[in-house]
Amino acid sequence: MVNVIQVLIVDDSTFMRKSLSSMLAKDSRIAIAGLARNGEEAVQLVHQLNPDVVTMDVEMPGMNGIEALKRIMAEHPVPVLMVSSLTTEGAGDTLKALELGAIDYIPKQLDGVAMKIHEIQDELIAKIIAAAGVNMSRWLAARGQRPEARHRSSRPSSIVPSLSAKTVSLTRGSRVVAIGCSTGGPQALIEVLPAFPSDFPAGIVIVQHMPKTFTKPFADRMNALCSLEVKEAAEGDEVKPGRILIAPGGVQCRVKRKSITCTVIALTPNLEHHLHAPSADIMMQSVATVYEERGIGVILTGMGHDGLEGMKAIKAAKGRTIAQDEKTCIVYGMPKAVVEAGCADKVIPLSGVVGEILNMV
Numbered sequence: 001m002v003n004v005i006q007v008l009i010v011d012d013s014t015f016m017r018k019s020l021s022s023m024l025a026k027d028s029r030i031a032i033a034g035l036a037r038n039g040e041e042a043v044q045l046v047h048q049l050n051p052d053v054v055t056m057d058v059e060m061p062g063m064n065g066i067e068a069l070k071r072i073m074a075e076h077p078v079p080v081l082m083v084s085s086l087t088t089e090g091a092g093d094t095l096k097a098l099e100l101g102a103i104d105y106i107p108k109q110l111d112g113v114a115m116k117i118h119e120i121q122d123e124l125i126a127k128i129i130a131a132a133g134v135n136m137s138r139w140l141a142a143r144g145q146r147p148e149a150r151h152r153s154s155r156p157s158s159i160v161p162s163l164s165a166k167t168v169s170l171t172r173g174s175r176v177v178a179i180g181c182s183t184g185g186p187q188a189l190i191e192v193l194p195a196f197p198s199d200f201p202a203g204i205v206i207v208q209h210m211p212k213t214f215t216k217p218f219a220d221r222m223n224a225l226c227s228l229e230v231k232e233a234a235e236g237d238e239v240k241p242g243r244i245l246i247a248p249g250g251v252q253c254r255v256k257r258k259s260i261t262c263t264v265i266a267l268t269p270n271l272e273h274h275l276h277a278p279s280a281d282i283m284m285q286s287v288a289t290v291y292e293e294r295g296i297g298v299i300l301t302g303m304g305h306d307g308l309e310g311m312k313a314i315k316a317a318k319g320r321t322i323a324q325d326e327k328t329c330i331v332y333g334m335p336k337a338v339v340e341a342g343c344a345d346k347v348i349p350l351s352g353v354v355g356e357i358l359n360m361v
Helices: 014-024 039-049 065-075 088-100 117-132 136-143 165-171 185-195 212-225 280-294 308-316 334-340 350-360
Strands: 005-010 030-036 053-057 080-085 104-108 176-181 203-208 229-232 243-246 252-259 262-268 295-299 320-324 346-348
Touching (some): 030 117, 039 053, 053 065, 065 080, 080 088, 088 104, 088 212, 104 117, 176 280, 185 203, 185 350, 212 229, 212 243, 252 280, 262 280, 280 308, 320 334
Parallel strands (some): 053 080, 176 203, 176 295, 320 346
Antiparallel strands (some): 252 262
């Protein structure tokens, strides 16, 4: 008999509680364990009901969602999905929640004064199911190793070796690293990106599935943690050593050759009507075309199979490919698709990703 996923819904809005309950009731794999109106009730009910997953609103009277999350992670850890508004403030709160231990987030869909909450139903159900499969002990153990913020002028972490000036001069600009990730990706990138040394000799382009209002705050946060410059990619940005470009939400991101020695970012509307904008497939396919054997593709944790076609293209162009292993993934979906298709040269734990990239460079 399949166990039904018990979900605790936390939101101060009666409408939101009813809407989320109604959506989840449509899936036989999910049941509503309880409802809470604020953070205090949430903490109490987590202890009493021991739910499999919690959906947590951020802004609530009394104890807000961030404080409740802290308490839950400290006292009775369970997978928590934040329910976030698509605003700059919502992005900041959500990113903070992810750093504090939340597994993922569900965006509220707003259009003027009308809330189109029904549009998130499929995503909500998929993320509930994915969150229920997370090993919280392993998840929290990994979170105990997060890097502290540092200035980009500082020396790189000792996690990976620094590259000699001679090596950099011989290889500078010759390669690019293309990274794709989704659910669990922000947490994975917080671990991976600060480990790159300040003299890393290749450009880095990242597709992380995020709403358009989230990608710049996330890039700014990563910029404070990394030795390399991190920014939200803009039209015409040069792909070059010393820089990490994060594809903006809501559009498709490609690399294109501007000259023999210069590659830049090209942003376009989602004319392909791809499920994801940005799409790891589309970005990586452009990398395969422009860089050929000098491209390195990396797929980290995430739901679905975005990135599979891109990794196939990079491998076909004689580039190198890396997939995160199942044990260290929050959701072993995107990497699994790559591994099962035989498109991964290396399948390694998250902690070994940067070292393996340096070996390939």
